[in-house]
Each structure stands twice: as structure tokens, then as C-alpha cells.
Amino acid sequence: MKKSSISIFKTLLVASGLLCATSCSDFLDREPDQILTEEQVFSDPVMIRSVLANFYGRVTWGQHIGDSYTFTILDEAGKSDGGPDNIQRFSDTQWRVHDYGLIRNFNQFLQGLRNTTVLGETEKLQYEGEVRFLRAWTYFNMCKGLGGMPIVGDEVFEYSGGMDVTALQYARSTEAELYDYVISECEAISTMLSTDRNTNSARANKWAALMLKARAAIYAASIANYNNKMSSPIQTPGGEVGIPASMANGYYETALSAAEEVIENSPYELQLTKPDDLERNFYEATSVKDNNREVIWAKDHGYPGQGQQVNFTTANIPGSHAEDIDRAYAGPILNLVEDFEYSDSRNGDIKTRDDQDNYIFYDDPLDAFAGKDARLGGTVILPNSLFKGSQVPLQAGQKVWNNGAWQTITSQPGERDGAGRLITSINGPNRSNEQYINKTGFFFRKFLDETPGASTRGRNSDMWYPRFRFAEAVLIAAEAAMELGDQSTAVDYINRVRERAGIQPLSAVTLDDIIQERRVEFAFENHRYWDLKRFRKAHIVWNGVINSSTAQQWALFPYLVVAPGTSNDGKYVFERLPFSNSLHPRLFELRNYYNFIDFAWQNANPKIVLNPFQ
Amino acid sequence: MKKNINMLLVAALLAVSSCGLDNYDAPESIIYGRVVYNGEPVGVRGTGEAVQLQLYQDGYELRNPIPVYVSQDGTFEAKVFDGEYKLVTRDNNGPWVNDRDTTIVNLRGAAHVDIEVTPFYTLSNVQLSLNGNNVDASFQINEVAGGRDIDYVMVLVGKTMFVDDVSYTERLDISDVSAGSTITDVIDLSNNTDFKSGRSLYARVGLRPAGKDQAIYSQVVKLR
Numbered sequence: 001m002k003k004s005s006i007s008i009f010k011t012l013l014v015a016s017g018l019l020c021a022t023s024c025s026d027f028l029d030r031e032p033d034q035i036l037t038e039e040q041v042f043s044d045p046v047m048i049r050s051v052l053a054n055f056y057g058r059v060t061w062g063q064h065i066g067d068s069y070t071f072t073i074l075d076e077a078g079k080s081d082g083g084p085d086n087i088q089r090f091s092d093t094q095w096r097v098h099d100y101g102l103i104r105n106f107n108q109f110l111q112g113l114r115n116t117t118v119l120g121e122t123e124k125l126q127y128e129g130e131v132r133f134l135r136a137w138t139y140f141n142m143c144k145g146l147g148g149m150p151i152v153g154d155e156v157f158e159y160s161g162g163m164d165v166t167a168l169q170y171a172r173s174t175e176a177e178l179y180d181y182v183i184s185e186c187e188a189i190s191t192m193l194s195t196d197r198n199t200n201s202a203r204a205n206k207w208a209a210l211m212l213k214a215r216a217a218i219y220a221a222s223i224a225n226y227n228n229k230m231s232s233p234i235q236t237p238g239g240e241v242g243i244p245a246s247m248a249n250g251y252y253e254t255a256l257s258a259a260e261e262v263i264e265n266s267p268y269e270l271q272l273t274k275p276d277d278l279e280r281n282f283y284e285a286t287s288v289k290d291n292n293r294e295v296i297w298a299k300d301h302g303y304p305g306q307g308q309q310v311n312f313t314t315a316n317i318p319g320s321h322a323e324d325i326d327r328a329y330a331g332p333i334l335n336l337v338e339d340f341e342y343s344d345s346r347n348g349d350i351k352t353r354d355d356q357d358n359y360i361f362y363d364d365p366l367d368a369f370a371g372k373d374a375r376l377g378g379t380v381i382l383p384n385s386l387f388k389g390s391q392v393p394l395q396a397g398q399k400v401w402n403n404g405a406w407q408t409i410t411s412q413p414g415e416r417d418g419a420g421r422l423i424t425s426i427n428g429p430n431r432s433n434e435q436y437i438n439k440t441g442f443f444f445r446k447f448l449d450e451t452p453g454a455s456t457r458g459r460n461s462d463m464w465y466p467r468f469r470f471a472e473a474v475l476i477a478a479e480a481a482m483e484l485g486d487q488s489t490a491v492d493y494i495n496r497v498r499e500r501a502g503i504q505p506l507s508a509v510t511l512d513d514i515i516q517e518r519r520v521e522f523a524f525e526n527h528r529y530w531d532l533k534r535f536r537k538a539h540i541v542w543n544g545v546i547n548s549s550t551a552q553q554w555a556l557f558p559y560l561v562v563a564p565g566t567s568n569d570g571k572y573v574f575e576r577l578p579f580s581n582s583l584h585p586r587l588f589e590l591r592n593y594y595n596f597i598d599f600a601w602q603n604a605n606p607k608i609v610l611n612p613f614q
Numbered sequence: 615m616k617k618n619i620n621m622l623l624v625a626a627l628l629a630v631s632s633c634g635l636d637n638y639d640a641p642e643s644i645i646y647g648r649v650v651y652n653g654e655p656v657g658v659r660g661t662g663e664a665v666q667l668q669l670y671q672d673g674y675e676l677r678n679p680i681p682v683y684v685s686q687d688g689t690f691e692a693k694v695f696d697g698e699y700k701l702v703t704r705d706n707n708g709p710w711v712n713d714r715d716t717t718i719v720n721l722r723g724a725a726h727v728d729i730e731v732t733p734f735y736t737l738s739n740v741q742l743s744l745n746g747n748n749v750d751a752s753f754q755i756n757e758v759a760g761g762r763d764i765d766y767v768m769v770l771v772g773k774t775m776f777v778d779d780v781s782y783t784e785r786l787d788i789s790d791v792s793a794g795s796t797i798t799d800v801i802d803l804s805n806n807t808d809f810k811s812g813r814s815l816y817a818r819v820g821l822r823p824a825g826k827d828q829a830i831y832s833q834v835v836k837l838r
Contacts, residue, residue, distance in 0.1 A: 088780065089662060231762060232825030544780045587780055590827040591707070599678035606677075613706050613827065 065312035088584035129192030174239035179220035186213035202300035214258035221251030256480035282378030309460035381443035396557035544587030551585035657831035660686025709830035757793035
């Protein structure tokens with residue numbers, strides 16, 4: 001016994017001695033192979049470029065085609081996949097942005113960039129413009145959710161253990177100061193950035209900077225304007241939330257001049273390459289990268305390249321056109337479809353019943369949408385419209401005339417009746433809990449990729465996600481001009497967008513016209529939530545009332561009429577129904593106008609003031 | 615033999631040392647009470663954690679409050695450790711004048727605290743009854759703090775005992791009402807599926823002051 005334990009001990013001793021003697025010296029002297037030093041990066045132009053490229057991939061927040069669920073939260077689309085989504089309220093941290101780690105990275109890059117010797121002056125200026133643009137974009141995204149936040153400028157903070165950190169604790173700026181910072185940064189960099197277009201508008205140029213300036217200014221203007229028109233303006237005593245009403249006009253003027261600079265001097269335009277097919281024209285203006293004239297800055301995706309694709313098409317393609325297993329994850333809802341005007345009427349309601357509450361019969365489901373704003377056909381796949389050259393069927397079932405009453409018949413998708421007539425189409429819609437069947441009556445068209453293979457898991461899509469495009473400059477100019485009292489300028493701008501959509505011009509512009517136009521022009525483009533917030537309409541539109549036309553989600557189900565011997569046999573009728581897969585109306589509350597400050601930030605920095613309602 | 619003892623010793627060591635990791639007993643002491651005006655509890659929306667109070671405690675590194683959720687009948691209860699706390703309403707949350715005054719609570723086992731608030735309006739003389747296919751509602755609006763408009767009053771019918779402006783089976787909004795008046799109205803339930811099913815029904819009335827995030831309510835009554 002004793003012998004074995006001593007020899008074990010000896011062996012251990014010798015072994016550990018060997019370990020120390022041999023591998024110690026090499027082990028701790030290895031070079032890190034996953035961390036690059038400042039010197040390594042800024043002595044190599046390719047490395048500098050690659051760091052900048054990395055930054056472009058870190059600034060995507062809010063709605064995005066990389067996350068189809070984000071489109072189903074509001075009043076634009078409904079999630080058709082699987083069981084019902086029970087959401088009702090909005091999160092206190094809805095789409096909240098807070099990334100000072102990223103801002104620090106930007107500032108580190110700026111520091112290294114300004115001191116590097118391997119780049120020429122023009123290139124240095126261009127890169128500086130781009131990184132400051134991305135930084136301003138980050139602050140803007142923070143501001144529209146949280147209000148004023150600490151502005152750290154170009155600081156790269158140094159920290160050593162045990163130091164007094166009060167100097168590192170910056171207080172929140174006022175909301176106005178943060179918008180002003182974004183605006184002044186955009187002004188400063190607009191002379192550094194190129195005026196040329198670039199591949200797929202993936203990189204920032206002068207026009208992207210001016211668009212950000214215009215958008216920041218119009219957001220600040222509308223908050224200064226409409227927040228103070230509430231019966232209880234939302235504000236903090238120190239101005240971290242809330243902008244004085246007296247500042248509104250100044251911001252509207254800034255927005256108008258920045259937007260007009262883009263409209264008049266940029267190489268972009270309201271794309272009109274297919275004036276004889278306005279629906280196709282609108283689809284191409286937003287969703288086709290080749291020869292695009294409209295999009296100023298986008299989150300681009302690529303193929304091939306690992307991790308460079310996006311699965312919006314794979315998830316949302318109609319089953320009738322699917323190339324793989326996935327399909328029909330979500331679809332536009334009737335609320336959005338009915339907000340598009342008709343060319344002869346500003347009321348977009350689909351006529352499903354007449355004054356005596358009888359069905360209205362259509363030869364083809366698509367006829368119910370005849371004469372609609374061309375942007376509808378470019379944004380939404382309507383029942384029996386074409387995608388990639390073939391029809392997309394959407395038929396919920398049959399309405400059979402039986403003994404003086406209508407009987408509703410539905411089936412498994414694709415089944416036919418005894419006479420060979422389709423009952424429920426392969427695409428649905430239905431009201432079941434199954435996945436892969438549409439439940440709203442419509443499919444996405446905007447951002448749906450027509451490239452062969454784009455709906456397969458193996459290839460996915462390299463569709464881009466536009467962030468700024470020319471139409472926004474026009475509508476910012478229309479809104480700013482209207483608010484400044486210049487109706488003729490406002491009317492001129494809004495009618496340019498309406499003309500491209502094939503609908504009647506307006507003779508005067510009100511706030512409701514602006515909201516309406518932005519709703520239908522920018523569906524699924526991450527504008528709706530921020531627009532209703534800055535106009536302080538969100539709690540009125542999304543008021544939580546059951547069966548409200550705006551807060552409740554609605555579906556439109558087409559049915560084939562089976563009434564042999566009558567003139568209506570073989571025609572189609574529609575039923576308007578609450579969307580079955582998200583039955584609670586949306587409830588936007590006063591506290592949702594600003595994200596909650598995380599208590600952890602206040603723990604780390606006592607100067608951080610909480611937002612109202614916290 | 616030695617090996618076994620060694621293993622036992624190691625196991626014993628582990629058992630002894632793990633006692634020190636995160637082995638606090640759950641708290642047993644309660645702070646309970648009501649949000650009141652004039653001795654009467656204030657009715658609020660009880661669902662969705664809508665109305666909250668906050669418990670702060672000094673002397674710790676982190677400064678986050680503990681949320682205290684107010685039920686629809688105005689009562690609240692929090693189970694925490696003994697100590698000295700500061701109880702305060704949440705900022706701008708509730709159908710009363712925003713008042714962030716602190717109530718000190720010294721907790722030794724149990725503490726009963728009533729939080730006084732000043733509503734903008736109150737509802738009184740509330741009559742709610744089922745009459746055939748209809749719900750008859752009658753109530754009086756009283757101005758307390760006033761100073762702001764009334765957005766609307768609501769008569770709410772629910773299929774569970776939790777009834778509020780987002781949990782209801784039937785809701786009637788009445789606008790253009792003023793303080794000091796008595797509101798009488800009728801809800802027709804003949805097309806309501808929950809009414810037709812014969813199940814229990816509950817009701818209350820509510821008032822939404824303009825610009826406030828919450829409405830004030832009467833207590834829930836059972837209709838049938």
C-alpha cells in the first residue's frame with residue numbers, strides 16, 4: 001500500500017516537472033490568431049477596408065427581410081405559419097437600439113484611420129465619411145427609440161482598474177441635441193463622401209448622408225410639432241424626451257432643403273422604366289437591383305458567399321411556386337390592401353357586399369382589385385395574379401347555393417369536388433393551425449425574389465433591403481412643405497409619387513394624406529411604426545379595440561360560387577374575416593412612444609435619467 | 615481502502631462547500647395594501663401588469679426597483695425580505711395625478727400600507743344588471759382633481775371575472791360626457807356569443823381621462 005502511493009506521488013511529481021520544463025515557454029508565447037492589433041490593421045489598406053465592411057453588417061435594426069416576423073407585428077402582414085400568435089401589446093424594448101460597443105469600434109477605427117500612412121487623402125476622407133455616416137445612423141436608430149442618449153463624440157475611452165469612472169459617465173443629451181448631432185454629422189460628411197452611385201447602393205455616399213439628414217430632421221420636426229399637440233406631451237424635465245414646439249419649423253426647413261438637394265442634384269430618380277406596366281415598374285423600383293435608379297442606400301445581400309443570403313423568399317413564397325419545403329410563412333393583411341386607393345376613388349375598401357348585404361359576384365378574384373393603385377400589385381400578390389409567369393391561386397373554398405341558402409365548403413388544399421371543381425386551393429387560405437398554408441388571402445410580392453432557386457434552402461435569396469430611396473426624399477419634401485404652409489410645393493411633390501402609382505392627383509395636402517401616402521409607398525420598408533410614433537397617432541390607430549378596422553388584423557377569403565343553372569355559377573365572392581392567426585387587436589400605449597431605459601445602464605451610470613412611465 | 619476513503623472525502627468536501635452557493639431561503643414577509651382615494655380602493659386594469667408600484671431599497675449596489683403589481687380591485691401584495699423599503703407609484707402610470715412621493719415601509723413580517731392617490735375623476739352609484747338580452751348600466755361621474763377632459767367612459771362586459779378595456783366580450787364607449795352627470799345606457803347582448811352560451815358574465819364601468827395612460831374603473835360585479 002505505502003509503496004504504491006509513494007510511487008504514484010513520485011510519478012506525478014516527475015510528470016508535472018516535465019510539463020513545466022518542456023511546454024511552458026512556447027505555450028504562453030503564441031501569437032493570437034483571432035485578434036488583430038491596431039498596427040496590423042492600419043498598416044494594410046485591405047485590412048482597413050475589411051473592418052469598414054464589417055461595420056456595414058452591424059447596423060441593421062427594426063423590420064428587415066432577414067426576420068419575416070417583424071412584418072407581422074403591426075398592421076401590414078399576418079403570420080400564417082403554425083398556431084396563433086397571441087401578441088397584443090408592444091414591448092417596452094420594442095426594436096430598442098443601444099450599442100455603445102459599436103460606437104466605440106467606430107471611434108477606434110476613426111482614430112486609426114486618421115493616423116494611418118497607407119491611404120491617400122481622398123480615400124481617407126471617403127472612409128471617414130462612411131464610418132461617421134454609420135455612426136450617425138447608429139445614433140439616429142438609438143434616438144428614435146429612446147430619445148436623447150449620451151453623445152460621446154470621437155472619444156475612445158481608456159479604462160484601468162480602480163480609476164475614478166465619473167469622468168466616463170456622460171449624461172443623456174436632450175432629444176433635440178441628439179437629432180442635431182446626427183444632422184450636423186451628415187452635413188460635415190456630405191463633402192467627404194463620393195457623389196457617385198455604387199454597386200447595389202450598398203455603401204454610403206453623399207446622397208445617403210443627405211437622406212439621413214432629411215429623415216432625422218423630419219422626425220425631429222414632427223416630434224416637436226405633434227408631441228406638443230397631445231393633451232399631455234410626453235417629456236422629461238431635462239429634455240431627454242420631448243422637443244420644444246418652437247424648434248419644429250427649423251427642422252422642417254432643414255428637412256425640406258436636404259430632400260430637395262437629393263431630388264434636384266442626385267443621380268437617382270423616381271424609377272419609371274416601365275410606364276406601361278406600373279405594377280411591374282413599382283416592383284422593380286424596390287425589389288430588382290439591376291439597373292435600379294431609385295434606391296440610394298440598401299442592406300445588400302450576395303450570392304454566392306457564406307452567410308450573405310436572406311431567407312425572406314424561401315419562407316414566404318406561395319406553395320404553388322415553392323422550390324423547396326418552406327412556403328407561406330406570412331402574408332399581407334386586408335388592412336393594408338384596403339388602404340391602397342382606386343384610381344377613381346380614394347376609398348380603397350374591397351366591395352364584397354352590396355347595400356342589401358348580398359354578395360357581389362366577380363368573374364375572377366383579381367377583378368375585385370381592378371383599378372387599384374399600381375403599387376398594390378407591385379407590393380402584394382393578389383389572388384390569381386401572376387408570379388414568375390404563372391397564376392398564384394388563392395381560394396378558401398366554395399360557396400354552394402343549396403335550398404335557398406349559401407353553404408360554405410372547404411377541403412384539404414388542392415382537393416376538387418365530384419364535378420372536378422377546385423374547393424380549397426393548394427395555397428389556401430384557410431383558418432387551421434397548420435404551417436405552410438396562407439391564412440390572410442394575400443402573399444408578399446415586394447422583396448420576393450424571382451431568381452430561380454431563391455426559394456430553396458440551399459441557395460436562398462440575395463435580395464436587398466432598401467433603407468433610403470428617392471421616393472422618400474419626395475415625400476419628406478411634401479410633408480415639410482405642407483407643414484411650412486407651402487401647399488403648392490407640397491402638392492407638386494406628392495403628386496409625383498401618386499402619378500407613378502397611376503392614381504388621381506391631389507389639389508391639397510393634409511397630414512392624413514402624408515400618412516396615407518407613406519403607408520402604401522413604404523409597406524414593409526420599416527417606416528410604418530416610426531411614422532405613427534412621430535405623428536403621435538400610434539395609440540389612436542392601434543387602440544386595442546376588438547374588431548376595430550385599424551387595430552384588428554383582417555383577412556379576405558375568396559370563394560368559388562357553385563350554383564348550377566344560375567348566372568353566378570362559376571363566379572367568385574369574398575368574405576372579410578378577422579385574421580384567425582393573430583386574434584388580439586394591437587394595443588399601443590402611451591409608454592410605448594419611448595423605449596424603457598434598462599436599469600442596468602442606470603446602475604453603471606447614475607446620471608442616466610429614466611424615460612417617462614418608468 | 616484508501617482510495618475509497620479518498621473518494622468519500624472528496625465527495626464530502628464537495629457537499630460541504632456547495633452549501634454556501636446560492637442557498638438563500640425564499641422571502642416570507644409581505645407588504646400588502648390598496649391604492650385608495652378617500653378610503654375607497656381605486657379600480658384599475660388588472661391584466662397585462664398595467665398598473666404598478668415600485669419598491670426601492672437603499673444600501674445595495676444595484677438600484678433597480680422591485681415591481682409591485684396592482685390588481686383590478688386596487689389591491690397589491692409583495693413578498694420580500696424584512697427591511698426598510700420605499701414604496702412609490704410608477705411614473706405617470708395610473709388614472710390619478712402623478713405623485714412620486716415616497717412611503718417608507720418598515721417590514722418585520724408583515725406590513726399593511728395604503729397608498730393615497732388623487733384621481734382626476736371617480737365613478738359612483740354604479741348600477742349594472744342583466745335585463746333580458748340587455749345590460750342596464752347607470753353611474754355617476756365625479757370630478758376630483760379634474761383639470762383635463764374625459765376621453766370617454768366605457769361599459770364593459772366580460773366572460774371572466776377579469777374585466778377591463780382590453781379584456782372584454784362587449785364594450786360600449788360613450789364620449790362627450792362631463793363630470794357631475796349621471797350616465798345611463800344599455801348594451802344589447804343578443805348577438806354576443808358568450809351571452810348566448812349561457813355562461814357567467816361580469817361587468818364594470820370605466821373612465822379614461824384625456825392624456826393618461828390608464829382608465830379608472832368601478833369594482834367588477836357579477837351579472838349572472
